[in-house]
Amino acid sequence: MREITLSKAVNEALAEEMRRDETVFIIGEDVAEAGTPFKVLSGLVEEFGTDRVLDTPISEPGFMGIAVGAAMTGARPVVDLMFGDFLFLIMDQLCNQAAKSYYMSGGKLNVPLVLRTNLGATRRSAAQHSQSLHALVAHIPGLKVAMPSSAYEAKGLMKTAIRDDNPVVIFEDKLMYNDKAPVPEEEFLIPFGQANIKREGRDVTLIGTSSMVQVCEAAAETLAAEGISAEVIDPRTIVPLDEATLLASAKKTSRVIVVDEGHQSFGVTGEIASRINEKAFYHLDAPVLRMGAMDVPVPFSPALEDITVPTPEGVAEAARRLMSGEMIHAA
């Protein structure tokens, strides 16, 4: 199978859906000729014109609100939010307007929009361009949240998101845009709420989101060499969450580590750990471990930044501690 970059995969998904459905349009800052700072959208304005690849002023709440109104009245906007950190600027339009319209109107006014944004630290971009804020969004009923872990997921999830009749937020890892993965030439979609078992194992389950899937896979390789068999699962969407697959794995291995790049406190790792504790408690041989980003603003200095995010070494070490029974006594 051919291999393409995550950036190319997103670009293809958008182009295919824009050809398929003329109500789909892109709106955001420097999305047209510039193709975004990450060049993900390069070439789209040439094919679809400036009416469907709309450059806006630097007005995030403004263009987010405009997208909500366009979606309510029959369009399918794909909003480009240049950095995930800018979510804080659009919170009212996303969480008070887009997320609640369908419910508040008793099922009359749905908002089929996609908000494309990113997450991920270690790009030396400091505290306002490095956050992973997906947990904030996942907290709000009415929004769906997708977290592609490779080019394959980025394409399949984006196409599903555009066809979804609800607001969907997709977080791409900004450090993965140039990472290649096998992606079929022929059309495919990835349904929401279906986790992917990336690697089968029997001793410990590593649940990772977005780029943390790679971290978990690397940890699993290390552990395999030591005779520890790790299962790696990618939920692919955190809302809806494929709880059944996660629980089945937890029951099989009896040990679970949840790895996510959002801050560890009050985040995705805690939510998943809690669900496993509630629904698979008697199958567990150890407490479910959370591994998130450190609860500090992301620092600039490489010496500091690199220690704030989960690493394969850290995950492998945590797995060893679980296997040795150390965590049982810690609890």
Next chain:
Amino acid sequence: MSDTKHNTEDYLRMYRQMVRIRTFEDNANQLYLSAKMPGLTHMYSGEEAVAVGICEALTDSDRITSTHRGHGHCVAKGAEFKAMFCELLGKEEGYCRGKGGSMHIADQSHGNLGANAIVGGSMGIATGSALRAKLQGAEDVTVCFFGDGATAQGLMYEVMNMAALWNLPVIYACENNGYSEYTKTEEIAAGSITARAEAFGIEAHQVDGQDVLGVNALMQDLVPRARKGEGPFFVELMTYRYHGHHVGDINREYYRAKDEEQDWKENRDPIIRMRAWLVEQGIASEDEIEAMNSEIREDAAAAVDYALKAPYPDTREVDMHVYTDIAHACA
């Protein structure tokens, strides 16, 4: 009064719609005062000529966005009493199945994209609705209703900038009722409100919001021009709210004198003025007007009675309408 030439039916319908709004509000206030209505509500009484003068220049496929003080917009855009009172009382047959209440009534069958309880929150939605019409090649115009208080929100300036850059068919209708919640507008608004729109190159007008024919005449000029791509436009309508910020805001002399209220009610009331004009022009007799008023009162009383007896939604509806494709979000 304006001497715009309409036919008799138009004049009578405008009067009738203003009385319907006043009557609706009188009943809503009574429901609150007699503790039959959950929560609270914001009365539109006194501002009827604004909603009616504007909406009488629109068609069903034209759209509006409304505010927390939105009953008047809703009635003027064609809503009926029964479903409105049911919504105010949280009943299943309400416009939003009881999920929205007074501050969120939406009636998409008449192009009402919903009331919004975030001050200024719908400005993006209205502008997006206008963008949709433009991208679609449709002639629909969107009117964005908001109060003077909302002119303090940054979102307004972001979306007006884009509407002007893109010549969107949107009319920003600022209902200046002199008070931003419990504060005089002059204390929260520096400079001129219309000049702010003019700074974006938007044609702006200030009009007597107590003169329904004057408001309508202006809109009969602006709406067709907006359809032709000459928009956006901005209109500041000088009006007055007879009640407090909300129904519970009764002792308000600390921010507003009773003499002032009395002056607006006795000397500038839009319904009294229109009634006198109808009689003077020989369009309707006092008896005919009284008969119309009684019929509206009876209609409202019957709707209130109906709504009081109507059932609440089944509790199973609580997690419905969170997502379009998930029947029960918490199942």
